[in-house]
Amino acid sequence: MAYLTLEDTIGNTPLIQLKLIGGDSVRQRNNIILGKLEGNNPAGSVKDRAALSMIRHAEERGTIKPGDTLIEATSGNTGIALAMVAAMRGYKMVLLMPENLSEERKQSMAAYGARIILTPKTGGMEYARDLAEKMQKDGEGLILDQFANQDNPSAHYTSTGPEIWRDTHGAVTHFVSAMGTTGTIMGVSHYLKEKNPAVQIIGAQPEEGSQIPGIRKWPEAYLPRIFDRSRVDRVENVSQSAAETMARRLAAEEGVFCGPSAAGACEVALRISQTVENATIVFIVCDRGDRYLSTGIFPA
Template sequence: MKKYSTIEDTIGSTPLVRLQRIPGSAIEARGNVVLAKLEGNNPAGSVKDRAAHSMIRGAEERGEIKPGDTLIEATSGNTGIALAMVAAVRGYKMTLIMPDNLSLERRASMTAYGAKLILTPAKEGGMEYARDLATQMQKDGKGKVLDQFANPDNTRAHIETTGPEIWQQTDGEITHFVSAMGTTGTIMGVGTYLRSRNPSIQVVGAQPAEGSQIPGIRKWPEAYQPKIYHPENVDAFELISQTQAEDMARRLAIEEGIFAGISSAGALVAALRVAERANNATIVFIVCDRGDRYMSTGVFN
């Protein structure tokens, strides 16, 4: 029988495209190119498809879970949607816990894949509260927490797939890698792989400026810092304001035809700062999801 692909087989191998207008003549005059890795092209719409697939497959290979089991995860959206998709394909029940101040599109996407959604009050602690509840539910025997914040399979997904893709797509010419920082799986994994090929590559993280709330970009309190995060693996941090990220999300759509989420735009703000300082640089930033996931927030009005 001919072997046909499944939806899982379409995860990864996303395009890398050059920005044409936003960088401007001054950045071009410095010999710099800014490239966008379009992770919204993954089947469930974000870079988190890679981590979700890796975490579920990894747990299966270790004999920790089997089809029919219930999986639990605290999420701000993209990981939950990706896990719901992979769980649907592989035959798991999925319970997702998310703060109630995140977009309606994210909620609808999770339940469309058949996941059970628990909304927690953002005023009681947001993601930190959601993570604590997931841990308690596992202790109560209600399912298995995959824990994207501490699971090395999160990072491994990007060491094995995203990093090699970027290296190949740039013919090894990449000089700077820029990513929003949430769970930090993407920046840790891609950075690890790229620097295994060229130790001089600079890894830059986008973090929220004081008082800014940008979905997908976090600066965690010490007690909740992801265990997969190693700060020494990031060379520089760029603080991004909510206004800067939202303005850039609109510009990306209008000027480049790239309809991307707010954290993706924040990563571009950081990448442009790098481009204003560097010379003869090949700068890659992650477009971690699509803009249609944020329509109800009004950011594109």
């Protein structure tokens, strides 16, 4: 008798309709807003897909083998996902992350056995990425490089995009995703645009001065190499305040407990719903809210 392994549970996440947020305005315009619950993945985020894809394909190419040390700069979710996949496939994992990220993220990575190197918050992710490069040059391990590795967006081209198309029966008109490494939006855009070029792809990024975990507005020199501007129809700015308020609303009004980057994407989806009719708008609920409890977003 064949049983599932943990890897088999990555993907095929639920696509659920928001019932209360947006209310009459959404209904009067005959719009539907759908959230894809990526927190249902075993390590709790959309990054599980990319982590498995990057490690599995590196193995197939012979770039890595069990027992090797892998290195990655991460703001959290990718690190947790890589730590899980490394644990299940027999790798040592070294993760570099800015010191100001949430305690839950650090502890989750450590629980999977990863070694964590905290970098100065003043240097942000850019410093963490530079240090990872130095460690690789010094022979301390191999970087998978979520920012340049095509196995990142390909995970979403082969799974997330097809799932959205299947579960909306091809009715999706708009797709909204927070933009961090940009792997999710790149892969899903590639797939959906092949199925229907009219589908609108919208990215969410933080407005100037806002800090939203999981969403970045990269300096040009650090723009992820996997990012292709032509695959995004437009980008919407979101404030930290709006993202955090929406995170609380999603939990209290819809029962959807997610982080601020997912809530930022929902904020953009609601904006879109005010300007269109007969639309099916899908946004990525990229992780769960329980890894942000120590940040104060959800006051007791």
